[in-house]
Amino acid sequence: MRRIEFHFDFRSPYSYLALSQLPSLDAEILYRPFDVLSVMDRVGNVPTSVVCRPKGDYVQRDMRRWAKRYGIPFQPNPAMREADMTRLPRAAIAADRIGAADTAVAALFAALWREPAPLATREDIFAILKGAGIDPASLGDIDAPDLARAFEEATDAAAKRGLFGSPTFFVGDEMFFGNDRLDFVSQALEQIH
Numbered sequence: 001m002r003r004i005e006f007h008f009d010f011r012s013p014y015s016y017l018a019l020s021q022l023p024s025l026d027a028e029i030l031y032r033p034f035d036v037l038s039v040m041d042r043v044g045n046v047p048t049s050v051v052c053r054p055k056g057d058y059v060q061r062d063m064r065r066w067a068k069r070y071g072i073p074f075q076p077n078p079a080m081r082e083a084d085m086t087r088l089p090r091a092a093i094a095a096d097r098i099g100a101a102d103t104a105v106a107a108l109f110a111a112l113w114r115e116p117a118p119l120a121t122r123e124d125i126f127a128i129l130k131g132a133g134i135d136p137a138s139l140g141d142i143d144a145p146d147l148a149r150a151f152e153e154a155t156d157a158a159a160k161r162g163l164f165g166s167p168t169f170f171v172g173d174e175m176f177f178g179n180d181r182l183d184f185v186s187q188a189l190e191q192i193h
Contacts, residue, residue: 002025005030010085011036016113025185027189031102033151038159074114077112077119082119083120084121084125088108090147091104093150093151093154100138106132108129122142163175165178
């Protein structure tokens with residue numbers, strides 16, 4: 001079966017960019033949210049576009065270049081720092097459990113990188129999901145300990161598997177990092193019979 005594991009952190013604009021291209025790869029997408037900053041710390045990586053000003057300036061231009069190439073809007077949420085980056089992935093995990101990961105992940109990424117919307121509270125997140133057609137009651141409590149544990153376990157597994165940034169894709173055991181590696185992801189899928 002053609003399957004892509006999509007490991008992402010909602011903070012990653014390149015994950016948003018990559019997500020826009022995944023449907024064209026004609027594969028089942030397995031959504032794997034993880035805490036990229038925790039993984040980077042564990043594996044000795046640093047967010048160089050944050051600590052290196054020239055790279056940060058370049059990345060701002062580069063993201064817009066990729067959005068133009070993909071033909072998608074790119075409008076970073078001005079309230080990004082207020083977004084609850086622990087509840088977003090837990091909401092994605094809860095949505096995955098009810099078979100709505102595609103919709104939830106797309107809606108939450110859109111609220112961060114496409115059509116800015118508040119994401120600071122559980123109610124904000126539920127409003128986005130409800131607007132996308134997901135009944136928040138079907139998700140249960142996104143603050144439940146089992147969802148927090150699932151997110152921690154996903155982050156632990158990401159570090160153990162060798163991830164160092166977001167987005168990261170797996171086709172089988174082959175790892176690909178970055179939205180600019182989707183051609184290689186596509187080639188790997190072609191090898192699956």
